[in-house]
Every structure is written in structure tokens, then in C-alpha cells.
Amino acid sequence: MSNPVLDARLEAVKHLIRAGVHADIGSDHARLPVRLIRDGHAARCVVVELNPGPLEQARRSVARTRLQNHIEVREGNGFAPLQPGEVDSASVCGMGAHTIMGILKRAADRLPPALVLQPNDSALLLRLWAREAGFHVRAERLVAGYWTYAVLRLERVGGPDPAYVGLPTAAALRYGPHLLRAGGELLRRQVEADVARLTPVAAPGRDSWTELHTARTALDWLTGEAVQAAVL
Template sequence: MPRLDDRLKAVARQIRCGTHADIGSDHGHLLVALLKSGRIRRGIAIENKPQPLENSSRSLRGLNAEVRFADGFAGLSVGEVDSASLCGLGGETIVRILDAFPDRVPDRVVLQPNRRPEWVRRWAIRSGFHLMDEQIARGHWDYPVLSFQRLGSITDPAYGGLDHEAALLFGPLLMKRMPRLVHDRLAEERLYLRKLQRLGPESAARLRVIERVLSAAPAAERS
């Protein structure tokens, strides 16, 4: 994928459709890569700030794409796109954008929260979206890339057999597919949290979940 860092490459690999909208396109590079690689036929970039709007307009000039000045899904009509992406935002911000116009959110979404991915996973559960794929892209820190498909109110099987609270925090598919890697990362985080002289309520709750997951891990992973 041209001109993409590892984070956006991981996002791009999850997208293949007719019309795709990138919400908060920033520079438009994701849509450029998707269009030039043939993974989408048409792109729509949505921006609510003048400079990123100008950046995306410049990047996408001459391609089968449209750049719109709007706040999130307010810039789309119902059923206009096959899939959408929101990248590089906090989980709480992504959820706010998704909840603002739920009828305009397509059945397929790829979300890349920079923090608090559990907010995104909770949104998906209450909104009838199932977690289809979950990746970690390396960068300044680990970036989760989450792909969801709207499948209705039935229980998402991704969470089956797992500590539900831990799966929300750390990713159900990651816990199943890469248990040793997840275990090692949680062990590092536990060590860091234990060294802090004082923990806020959120960090203390997170540490309790980590302790529970690590204590339940197989002996081979604890060694």
C-alpha cells in the first residue's frame, strides 16, 4: 500500500468493497491506497477541519473520490457506502461519532482507536456488530485494528469461553489467537501498575482484571 505506515496498512487490509468512507481522513492517504490498489471503486473522505479537508482534496484529486466537509456520519446519507473507517481517535470519540447517526453507519466498519478500545467493543456489542477480525499494528505504541460486521442481536461468538471483562479490555480474538503475546504484555503492564505508588479507580480495576487473567493462564504461559 503506497504512502501508508504500518497502522494504516493494517486498516487497509481489512477493506474491500464498492464505496468506502473514511471519517476523519486527515491527509486522504488511506483512500488513495485503497483506490490505487483496487480494493475499493469509490471513496468518500469526511473532514470537519479546513486544513485536513484541503490535504485530502489535494491527495485525492483525479481519483474516483469525493471530499466532504461534515461532522462524522452527518456527511453521508443512509445506505450510501458499503463500509467506513475511523482511525487515530480515542475509543470514546469513535463511539460518539458512531452514535450520532446510527442509521448512517454501514454494515461493515473498521475502527482503529488509539486508546480505550474497550469503548469500541462495548459499542459493537450493544449495536449488533460482531468482531470479525482484530489485529495489532506496531508504532509509537500498539494500535488495535478492529473489523466489525452488523449481524443483529445474537451473541457475538468472539467472546465465547473468555473472561468477558478481560476480553473487552484486551481483545477476544487476540486472547484466543496470540495467548502468549497477550500474556507477556499483561505481565509487563502488571509490573508497571504494581510499581505505581497510587492507582486511580480505572487503573486499579484494570490491574484486578490483569491479575485474574494471569492467575488463570496455563502454567506454560506463567513460566
């Protein structure tokens, strides 16, 4: 049977997953787990869905692709249907960062050592959570779509995250340490759009003032001005 087609953001998610057993939380049609199995990115997947409609769609997709021996569909909320240590990694995609962070915080000891996250808005909250929860940002992708999507791979590692060393911290948290180092036209357009959006409304004492300073710092880094100043 033909492979389900993934959009650009889920293709980016797929490429950041390598696992023996992987859980996809809020999988909807289970397209991602099907491709993970067929493309050799995971040996087994657990699909978790809370809502009846997507749950049934996921079950039909797995049955249609005849992957019942490799993909198990479970009904439940977040990581609750999983046992501690059952999976090597998990993905949570297509939700707001607040929602994803809530799911992660409720997971407790069910949280696996590797996570791939794709929020529909700013990933800042997730990077802040990662620092507090003992996860390092191992890889990042930026994908154009209806929005500009950030995709993060986090791994549980002790000590400070080396990804942030040598970078302006606020800018790296807001835009991503690996993305900031790599640069690229897509990130630069995003930062320039933030500067243009914030400049007319920013004023001392407001959150927008801090956000504008962070965006300008990121833009300086991307254009090389911050690096040149450090060398001088």
C-alpha cells in the same frame, strides 16, 4: 504516480477493508482511500473531513493521484455528510476511543453494516459499544508504533457475538477476543506492562484493582494457565 506510503497501523486498517463503497471519516491526507482504490480494496471511496487544513490536503491528494472519479471529498462532521445506505463500510482511525464512540453514536441510521476502527488508546469502549449496538468483532490486529494500536473490524449481526465464547469476558473486552485467542508476543508485552503498572497502585475498592485482576486473568490465559486449569 507512486502510491502513498502507509504506516503499519493504516496498512493493518487497509487489509481489513473490502467494500464496493467505503467512507473514511477524518481522512486527513486521504492516503488510506487512495491505497484502497489502487490496491483493489474498494471500488469507490468517500472522504469526510471537518477541519479546513486536512480537507484541502485531502482534495489535493485526490487531484494529484487523478482519482477524482473514484474518491469524493466532502466537508462535514462524522457521518453527517453521508446518506443512509450510501456506503458499505467506514473507517475511523487515529482518534481516541471516546471521540470515535461519539462519532458512532451520532451516526444513527447513517452507520454502515461494517466498520474498521483504530483508536489511539484502549479499544475497550468500542468493544462495549459494539455489543450494545449489535455489531460483532469479526477481526482484530495489534500493531506496534508510537503506541500499541488495536485495529478492529466490526460487522452488524444479530445475536450474541461468538468471538467471546469460552473466553474470560472482562479480559476479552479489554484486550480483544481474537487477539487473546491468537496470543503473540506484542499482546503479551502489553498485558505484562499493565500488570507491572497496576500492581503498585491497585487496592480493593479502586478501579485499578479491577483492572489489575483483568490484566492478570489475560496473562494467565496467554501463558496457558487458564486453559490448563479448565482442562483439569
